[in-house]
Amino acid sequence: MKTHFLKLSALALSLIVTAGANAQEKPESPKLFAPSSAFNTWSFGISGGILAPTLMTGQNDFTKWKADLGYGATLKNQILPALGIQADFVAGKLKADNSRNWGNGLPPVSPFASYETKLAYAASLSANLTLANIYWMNRVNVIRPYMTAGYGFMGYKVTQIDNAGIETKFRAGESVKETYMPVGLGIKFGISNSINLDLGYTMNFVDADNLDGYYAGMQNDKFSYSHIGLEFNLGSKSKTPLSSYNPVAALQDDYITRNAALQASLDADRAKHAAHMEEMNKERMRFLNDSDKDGVSDYFDKCPNTPAGIQVDGAGCEIKVTTTVVNPVRVVVTEEDRKVVAEAIRNLEFDFGKSTLRSSSYPSLNRVADLLKSKDFSLKLAGHTDNVGSDAANMKLSKDRAESVKSYLVSQGASSSRIEAIGYGESQPISTNKTAKGRQDNRRVEFTLY
Structure with a gap:
């Protein structure tokens, strides 16, 4: 028994050293509802440990069991964070004898003194329930306890020694095949993203009483496998194993x-x-703001810093009044004059959303300029807009359009001092702004001849 323990300790040490040499940083966990392709779902494990007829004395057909080394392998597919399906393989030897009495003090009545079963294989398919992914108090499940249960087939040969010391072969040495049910508990330690250290114990319930070659009653045989091993996660090292998610x-x-x-x-x-x-x-x-207090806001004031008490026009510039009247002439606006102005208003067009005059406006504006030059009239230009856009933008656009008309008339020879350009923005509509026709009526420049 001591020799087996030393061998198992050496095996455990070699597995831990191998795992440590392959340790690596854990990658970032996939996002919520990530597809299964974002994880590593397959793993392969190898193990070594102790095979025994049972770990509870007197439960099989011989009074004293003997431990022997066994070995195994697993292949697992993790289908959910807490559930995997794994294939297990175990092999080794099972030994026991009748060198002592039963627990009640009675001597054994078996015709055999001892036996040795060579377990060629025990292959099963089991469900693996990872308990750490049910117990959610830990964010990172480095230590993951688990349970397994499944069903499998096994093949073995039994060698018996009777009480006279004669060796016999059970069923003439033929391989015996039976079914069995493995039920296990274990715990895995996440050494790295790719490797887990696996410590486990499995009790295997055989569906017969032939494992020791001796039929002693209705109670079936069983055997245990206590193991230590390494589990290697297959797939990309940059992915998280689904079992640790x-x-x-x-x-x-x-x-x-x-x-x-x-x-x-x-x-x-x-x-x-x-x-x-x-x-x-x-x-x-x-x-x-009106910095010079002339009644015109700084935004429209073209003549800032006007002295206090000076009368200014809509642009904030001083109005010069001439008190000397030389040969006063009475100005009379005729019906023909009004028609010229009305035609100019009707033909007045600007680029969309701008103050730029279109060339189609020039002919009728030329006649207004001639009228101002020939009859010495004065003209007030009042710009208006609809309510589309901000107040500030509409005020600026109406003022700029009135100034644009004034600039054109001056360019045709009209006197700048006799033309006043004022912008009213959207403050003086002549129609509703709720219809396209009404808004078009409100977008205008009014001419007042005097």
Whole structure:
């Protein structure tokens, strides 16, 4: 027994050293609801350990069991974080004798003194339930207890020694085939992303009483396998094994990530809107401020710093009044004059959303310029818009369009001092702004001849 223990200790040490040499950093866990392709789902394991008829004295047909080394391998497919399907293989030897009495003090009555069963193979298919992925108090399941249960087939040969010391072969040395049910407990330690250290114990319930070559009653035989081994996760080293995936931790990480992204988006929107509001406030103050107190806001004031008490026009420039009248002439506006002005208003066109005059407006404006030059008339130009757009933009557009008409008339020889250009924006509609026709009527430049 001591020799077997030393061999098993050496095996355990070699497995741990091998696992440590292959340790690596754990990759980032996949996102919530990731497909199975994002994980490593297949694994392969090797193990060594102790095979025994049972770990409970007196439960089989011989009074004293003897431990011997066994070995095994597994191939597992993890279908859920907590559930895998695995194929197991175990082989080795089972030994026991009748060198002592039963627990009740009675001597054994078996015709055999001892036996040795060579377990050629025990192959089974089992469900593996990973308990750590049910117990969700830990975010990272480095230590993962598990349970297994399944069904399999085994093949073995039995050699018996009777009480006279004569060796015999059970069933003339032929291989015996039986079914069995393995039930096990174990614990795995995540040494690295690719390797787990596996410690486990499996009790195998044989569906017969032939494992020791001696039929002693209705109770079937059983054998145990206590093992230590390594499990290697197959697939890309950059992927997380599905067996170590914690769905609750992934749900929490997803919540934290989404919350952080939402908070960052809100902060960005607040900063953006704050900058926009600051710009709007600056623009608003330009309309409200009147630095020279002449009654014209700084936004429209073309003659800033006008001295106090000076009368100014709509552009904030001083109005010069001539008190000397030389040969006063009474100005009379005829019906023909009004027709010229009306035709100019009717033909007046601008580029869309701009103050640029279209060439189709020139002929009728030329006749207005001739009228101003020949009869010494004065002219007031009043620009208006609909309510589409901001107040500031509409006020600027109406003023610029009136100024554009004035500039053209002056370019045709009309006196600049006799033409006044004022913008009213959307403040004086002549029709409703709820219809396209009404808005078109409100977009206009009015001519007042005097």
